[in-house]
Amino acid sequence: MVNAAAAGHPHRARRSALTVALCCAVMTGLLLQLAAPSETSAATSATSAQDKDLPALFKAGDYPAIVQRFQALPKDATPSKEMLRLAFHSLVKLGRGEEALPLYPRLKTEGQPDDLTLLSPLALSLVTSRVRDQKEHVRIAAYTVLAELGLPETGPLLEDGLLNSSVLVRARAAEAIGRAGLAAKSGALKRAINDEAPSVRIAAMNALGDARIMEMKPRLIEIGRTEEGPEAIFAYAALFKMGQTDMLIDITNAATLPDAEVRMAAIGVLGRLKRPASLAVLSQAVYDPNPSVRAFAAGALGEFGSPGGVAPLTHALGDEMAMVRGVAAGSLGRLGLKENRPLLQALTKDPSLQVRASAAESLLRLGDSSVLLMAADLARNPDPSIRGSAAQALSATSDKEALSVLQALLQDQQPLPRLMAAKALGKLSGPVIPILLKGLQDSDEAVRITAAGSLLQQTARAARPTRRP
Template sequence: MTRRILKQGGMAVAGLLWVLAWMSPPAPMAGASAVPREAQAAFEKKAYQQALDELAKLDKERSAAPDVRRLKIRSLINIGKPKEALDEYGLLTQSLKRDDELVLREVALGMIVVLVKDMREQMRGAAYTALKEIDSADAVPFFEDGLSDGSAPVRALAVEGLGRTEAGRKSKKLRGALEDPAGEVKARVVKALGRSGDHSVLPLIETAAKDELSPVRIAAYAALIRLGKKEAWEDLRKAADAANPDDRTDAIRAMADLKDQRGAPLFMELLTYSQPSVRGIAARGLGQLGRKEAREKIELLLKDPIPGVRESAVSSLADLHSVESVPAISLLLSDGQMTVRAAAVASLLQLGQPFETVVETARALAQQSDTAARASIAFALGKASKPNAKAAVSFLGSLTADPLPGPKIVALRSLGHIGDRELIPLMKDSMQDTNEAVRATAAGALLHLLQLKP
């Protein structure tokens, strides 16, 4: 498999079809006689433009043959023109009267990969975020390539992508990223290595536990605990008592992520802490630990003066499956802060409340001129539980027509999480969007949906 997907500094996609092998086995060229021998030979030599030039010589009838179109699509993808490939794919489906899912996967992946070397950080970030929707170890080479990106946030996304699969967590390049100059990247690397279950990384994590940056040390304590070093709990517990509120929140988050019930008494105590971020993360931690006895105390935070704390509390109650808290959560549908209203919508939908109970709030947020409000409700609807999924999908579909990319991107991502294969036509349409980040997001959602059983 080709390990370097894009030519450095260029837009040509090298060897992309090899990477696509994980999606499904290559289809045989049933009508191979329709494909000129010269075009096929050029393609096999990776002379993709030459292959296209040969195909351009064909008469109209022969150039419309399905196998000719497939070769043209694949050649366009490999020279970094996925939008033109998508146009050609539309003609292929017209002649076949159906989707060719193998080719559709190739087009969708090409739509994402073409952005991983874009000059704009935002577009590269969109590409790696979309790649995270692909649940396959064979996406590892893409993420490994992203570890050398010039942007720390993009490298962090690449680390997250590697952390999603066993193969990624065992990547040698991931280990090498422990030398990354950015603390946020190093901390995520340590976290991913801790989840690998590979005890050979212990020396690396033990070194990270002495790092000069506290986020890296805290991530290392949690990683050591995951790998059986129970004595690291004392270091993590001390970090939770740190004077720096950021260190406290990092340590509490790590305890909650570990699902370690030893943290519950501390979280209960911190629900009244003076620093808002600490109160909020303590509430979320109790939700993650499933501590239902904390429900009433968490409900008190629904009246906290800080919006972020109210959001954390309402999300925690959803994690606790606290149907008893529905009346209190419902009051937040009229909260003065739009992000809190959106969080209340998400929580109620997670708790299985009828969509009708939140639709008025959802509609009001979707109609606001504030882009963040529209994005917030798009994100919230992506949290809908199965009984509410159909109604949420219908509402989200309207948000994909937003005039600005931000809300559309969030809506498409939410649809990919709660939708089914019936949304494939919508994702194909969204891959025609004028904005590259929207197209990449739709492609990632499409690839995720194609992995679902028909």
């Protein structure tokens, strides 16, 4: 009906009738929508109904069933957060981290920090899924990351690595078992002391010596008595760690033997053992006629960590070989003495760009950010190895400019700079996780594995409780 006022005006009456009709149409449409749910709503309801038994399947370890259920959803269906979460974790459990990776942005709450409880198992899955890759360099990259992390939960994989056809994989696996604190329980590691490859035998001796596995002493004594090469030196070192302090004399004497490889092994061991009486031997070794031995001596002085190493390292900075100068520059930074900055500043003009990169790393380690511009310039060098060295140098600082350069290097055209940048990002503090997530999608497998390793370092650091003063 229309009111009396409208009745006196035909045009008003027609407008009022039209308004009523439109209102009725709108209300009818709304009622129809409420009465009949859309296809999307129906699909969502169906998905929700299917979610009920997923937790039980996950608890029972039936991860393939959960993944199959998730992948069978219609394309227009919207899975619940619970289904997404369980599908994500199931893929990770099955070693299919690369399939789980696209699900992470859908699980992460927008505007909130990255979820470390999701990223940590994802990153580990991306590494461990590659330990049996057909390509040797990929397996080496995976075991290198595991050796750096030393995670006890990867023990079965590390034992398996000692049976790998690759010598480098076996050596990395032995090193990882030692770092994970599993040497005492590892029968495979004890057998690796008889491996056909010297580098694997040495890695096993180092791990067994660090863990002081006393039952291995007879075998170590035998190696020290029968071997004449570097292996005997590492057997002496393991015995020294097990309490036979007289072995230090044999190691010290070996630092002056005619065989250069034996001298290098002895010098390296003395640097790690850090016995005060060894400083004089290491200092003298920077004058060795063999440049490789001089480089070993410079590195050992940095590992030794004594201020008494400054004088011999200063001598090594003037060595004719760039390799020796570069190692000496790195060792000066590791000593942590700010008064060494003038020596390192002089090396920023060295003819060798590699030496400049080592000097920049040490200066950054000592808190001198004035070399950031030079490091950024090295990161643009045409030589990919120089760009890689620049990435390593920038790992010594968490400056925003360094982070920006590393982010650019992670998009380099060559894999080496990208790999070095991914490795460096694991050592920095700051907002690096979003950058590393992009590295997980790199076209090169080794870069992806390295980025996953750095992500694990970041999640472990973030989970570590902060110490209060």
